[in-house]
Amino acid sequence: MSHRSEPQLLMLHAVRLLGFTDEGAMAQRAGASAEETATFLREAERSGWVQHLELFDLNGWSLTDFGKWENERQLTYERRIADPGNEIAAIYREFLPLNARMLRATTDWQIRPRADDTFASNDHSDADWDAQVLDEVEALGIELAPLVERLTNVLTRFEGILNRYEAALRKAKEGQTEWIDRTDVDSCHLVWFQLHEDLIATLGIDRGTEV
Structure with missing residues (x-):
């Protein structure tokens, strides 16, 4: 049976895949609501996983180095469960x-x-x-x-x-x-x-x- 990723992993991973993203694109990619996405971003920013950039016409979110490490840690843990072969x-x-x-x-x-x-x-x-x-x-x-x-x-x-x-x-x-x-x-x-x-x-x- 196919493994369904945890919502937190999907949202952090969405930032990784999109590179630099606004909340709407991130929510769509992660299959999350606007409220869930906003709550996650606040918590992820406090944890040092993501950073918000607002400069000239840039306004969005990207992973920090720590966030990239955390994303890969979560992916490794998930893969051990979902893909033993x-x-x-x-x-x-x-x-x-x-x-x-x-x-x-x-x-x-x-x-x-x-x-x-x-x-x-x-x-x-x-x-x-x-x-x-x-x-x-x-x-x-x-x-x-x-x-x-x-x-x-x-x-x-x-x-x-x-x-x-x-x-x-x-x-x-x-x-x-x-x-x-x-x-x-x-x-x-x-x-x-x-x-x-x-x-x-x-x-x-x-x-x-x-x-």
């Missing part, structure tokens, strides 16, 4: 080759080499080039699906990833190019990045030393 680690190893392909696809979406400029920005005027990238992003979603299903069978918090990815891909296919790689919308790349972050956080892996 180390299924998540096995899935992560299968995810890595797909991740390398996603990085290449995102680069191809952003850069369209020309004879006079190897690193020219992709202005999306070459329909054939964009179609090839979209085909690869779609193929990656198909190959990701069974891995997400296995993850969800271990931890319920991985539910919804494919729905988000497919929704972003549909918009990209309709010509809304930002839905492949932008970070200010729930793009394919953002969904993928957050899944990757969730995996390495859950497994206690340092992204900087990742093989």
